[in-house]
Amino acid sequence: MMKYAMKRNVLFISLIPLFLIFNYLSGCSPVNPHQKPVLENGLPKLSPVITDELQESDGGMPDLEYSLDRAEYFYALGVNANRDGKWEQAQSNFEKAMEILSEIDVSADSNGTNERFNKLLKEIEKDYSYTLVSQGILSDESSHSAFLEMFADIKNFKNLKEGLSAKQVAVPESVTYTMPIEFNERVQNSLVYLQTVGRKHFVLYLSRMGKYKDLMLEIIRGYNLPEDLVYLPLIESGFNPKAYSYARASGAWQFISSTGRLYGLNENWWHDERRDFVKSTHAACKYLKFLYEKFGDWNLALASYNCGEGKIERETKNQKTTNFWELRLKRQTMDYVPLFMAATIIAKDKGKYGFAEVELMEPISFDVVKVNKVMNLKKIASSLDISYEELKELNPQLMRDITPPNHPDYELRLPRGCAEKFTEVYESIPTETATNWATHRVKQGETLSSIAKHYGVGLSAIASINKIRRKSKIVAGQNLMIPIKNSSKESANGPSYSSSSRDHQIEAVGGTYTVRRGDTLWKIADRFGTTVDALKGANNLKGRNPKVFPGDRLRVSADGNRRDAEKVHVVRKGETLSSIAEKYNTTVANIRRWNNLAMSGLIVPGDRLKIYSSN
Structure with a gap:
């Protein structure tokens, strides 16, 4: 495997970067809705008018007060949606607010702004957590906690550096890296950050790395990738399989749903394989290998992993450079690569950089058994005389307290040495009703x-x-x-909802659908991924706008069911499901179904969508 020598290329910059890290990690405290101050008309006033793009100050960065106004506006929209039980709408607005906050560069002299910034982030965190629990994205016993780590006193940043020994900020020596590691000013600042402001959390991450490093390293080697990629979860999730970000990324490797599905990670009400530390590592290796082959440069591959290959592809073309250090990207991505390098430098030489006292946790060890019925995890733990918490830790992909229904030969992890006893007590553990x-x-x-x-x-x-x-x-x-x-057949896909919040579950028996009250041909066509003309033709309906009545039976075999050719569409800025559907001559319902998207159809630049076409 190719080894990389250390490069010394000090960049002199006038502005010390702030490292703003948002990680929403599963905790154990309950989440409760709480009252918010009543705003005029439910929303704060904004001046100037909100736009999709941040206004920039003379220094080229987004205007601070305007950005905070926008974040508060979307936060207020989220609060209102929460009160109305519109969970997906609330989630979208909270995430928009957090995205805006992640791009803000708070200066050292803006104490009032810092206070406003931190207060807003804490409020969003609480309401966002409640929204996710309400949607079932988090298991009932979990909540989100957010940590915002910034330099508390930017004026004294030089003092932070000077407070460290020369050895602790020096160029690494006598260490071999399998990834290209540089030691420029941005990497050095990241190093100081992890040694000072971010130290408390980074100590935990380094320690927790011991659980998963050996397992992940073995998988990485199997793909013939640089072994130093094993340190990427240090900055992605802190090696927490339950980590969940405002960008809706989940797991140790922080996959969003669409990318996860493309690399074989399935998710539903019962389990989320993005949180599976084995399957997600395989998926991460496949994705990173794809990105490196695409760009031929590990810095660009890592930047793409953070913000999407479409974004990096456009920016390298628009800015006419493939040198990561010369690209002007979103702050989060600009900080991502140097932060990875700093984390790798520390992880490979803890003693030199002030982390000698950190002891790695014991490597995780387990047996795998196959389960062919719905089983309660607490009853399994009791029957095996093991800790329920340990069983949950080995199976972070399970979102509920039971194994998934309608999932034959489900692979369940048990503490090492428990497989034989499990086989003995398997029949005595009752089958649960989902x-x-x-x-x-x-x-x-x-x-x-x-x-x-x-x-x-x-x-x-x-x-x-x-x-x-x-x-x-x-x-x-x-x-x-x-x-x-469930009174009969267990649902494999998750919850059903009352008509007060979601449409009734749609059933078509033998390709025939019974019309319900409120149905129109357009609604039925959209639900089943077909067109009004196709429905009219299949059911011999005449006229421009034929009416249907409750009780009518319609044949609903949809053109959208044909899957002759599969394409992958990378979402670009400004695109919507409607515009993508029009481009490929299909329907929004088809795209939602092919990609298992929620009814909100929320997509972001960089998402990868499966498209099936007969052309």
């Missing part, structure tokens, strides 16, 4: 007790799921999550 969920909008006069009776579930179960007390008052318009046991 739980689906309904979202109930409270009506005038309803109580928790009356709602529990209506759904035939326990009052305590509803209170526990919604993080409220049995005697808590509820108000009309409030949304509650209701656990509902």
Whole structure:
């Protein structure tokens, strides 16, 4: 494998970069909705008018006050959506606000702005966590905690450097790297950051690295990739398989859903393979290998891993350079590569850079067994006389307390040495009934007790799921999550919803759909990924706008079901599902179905979408 010698190329810059890291890591504290200050008309006033692009100051960076105004505006939209139970809309607005904050460069002299910035981030964190729990993106016992790590006093940044010994900021020596590691000013600043402001968290990350390093390294070697890539999770997730970011990336390697699916990582209500530390490492290796082969440069490959290959491809073309250090990118991506280099430098020589006391955790070790029924993890742990927490740690991909339904030969990890005993007690562990969920909008006069009776579930179960007390008052318009046991076939895809929050589940038996109240040909065509003309032709319907009535039976075999040729479309800035559907002569419903997208159809530049076409 090719080895890289250390390059010394000190860049003199007048502005010390700030390293703004947003990682939303699963914790253990419960999340509760909370009241927010009432704003005029529910939203803050903005001047000037909001646009999609940040205004820039004379220095070329986004105007600070305007950026904070925009972030507060989207945050307020998210709060309003949360109150109305519009979870996907709330999530989208919170993430937009956090994206804006991630690009802000707070100066040392703006104490008032720093306070406003930090207060806003903490408020977003709490509401964003509640939104994700409400959607089932996080398991009930989990919450998000955010950490914002910045230089507390930028004026004294030089003092931070001087406070370290010359040895702790010097060029690495006698260390061989398999990735191209440079030691310029940006890398040195990242090094100082990890040694000072970010030290507390980085100590934990280095220690936790011990659990997964050997396992991941073996997989990386299998793909003939540079071994130093094993240090990438230090800055992606802190080696936390449950990490979840504002960009909707999840797992130790921080995959977004669309990219994860392209590399074989499946997710649904029951499990999220992006959090599987084995499968996600294989996926990361495949993706990184693809990026390196595409750009022929590891710095550009890493930058693409952070912001998407489409973005880097456009910027290298527009800025007429393939030198990462010369590119002007979003701050998060500009900091990403030097931060990786700094993390790698420290990880390979902890003693020299002030982390000699860090002891690596014991490497994770496990047996793999196959499960052919729905089993409760707590009952498995009890039967094997092992810790439930250890079982959960070995299987972070499981979003609920049970193994996924309708998933034959599901591979479950057990502590090393437990496979034989599991085989012995397997039949004695009862099969569980998978739980689906309904979202109930409270009506005038309803109580928790009356709602529990209506759904035939326990009052305590509803209170526990919604993080409220049995005697808590509820108000009309409030949304509650209701656990509902499946009466027959278990659902493999996840929760069903009441009509108050989502459309009824659509069923077409034998290719025939029974029209329901409120249906139109356009709605039916959109649901089944076909066109109105195709429906009219298949059902011999005449006229320009033929009406359908509840009880009518329509043949719904859709043109969109043909999958003769598969293409991959990389989403570009400004594109929507509608514009992409038009480009490929298909429908939005088809693209949503092919890529398992939510009804909101939220996509961001860099997403990779599967497109099937008969052309």
